Amino acid sequence: QAQLVESGGGSVQTGGSLRLSCAASGFTFSSSHMSWVRQAPGKGLEWVSGINSGGDTTYYANSVKGRFTISRDNAKNTLYLQLNSLKTEDTAMYYCAKVPWPQYTVDYYARGQGTQVTVSS
Numbered sequence: 001q002a003q004l005v006e007s008g009g010g011s012v013q014t015g016g017s018l019r020l021s022c023a024a025s026g027f028t029f030s031s032s033h034m035s036w037v038r039q040a041p042g043k044g045l046e047w048v049s050g051i052n053s054g055g056d057t058t059y060y061a062n063s064v065k066g067r068f069t070i071s072r073d074n075a076k077n078t079l080y081l082q083l084n085s086l087k088t089e090d091t092a093m094y095y096c097a098k099v100p101w102p103q104y105t106v107d108y109y110a111r112g113q114g115t116q117v118t119v120s121s
Contacts (some may be wrong), residue, residue, distance in 0.1 A: 002027040002110035005106050009115030016086050017095040020115055022079040022096030032075040033102040036081045038092035048094070049081060050102025086119045
């Protein structure tokens with residue numbers, strides 16, 4: 001069965017950067033579309049970014065476009081999210097997910113346990 005393990009979260013000040021990683025196992029990673037979604041305290045899941053199975057097409061929510069970069073290494077079965085110019089509103093639990101389509105949806109086949117990102121001013 002699919003397993004996804006996120007890491008790399010932490011506490012930073014506004015304007016700071018973090019790099020999230022997601023180690024995948026139990027499925028054919030290189031054939032799978034992947035996304036990052038997040039959930040802020042008291043709010044629902046929000047789609048953040050997605051990447052197709054080959055890694056050549058990426059998608060971003062308007063709220064993170066130009067600040068976040070999604071990437072993947074299919075040889076290492078790992079998904080990444082580079083977070084730059086962080087804002088307080090980026091504070092959330094971040095999850096990587098195996099998805100049917102990597103754009104504009106929080107539907108997923110499998111999701112990790114999450115990694116917390118906290119941005120303070």
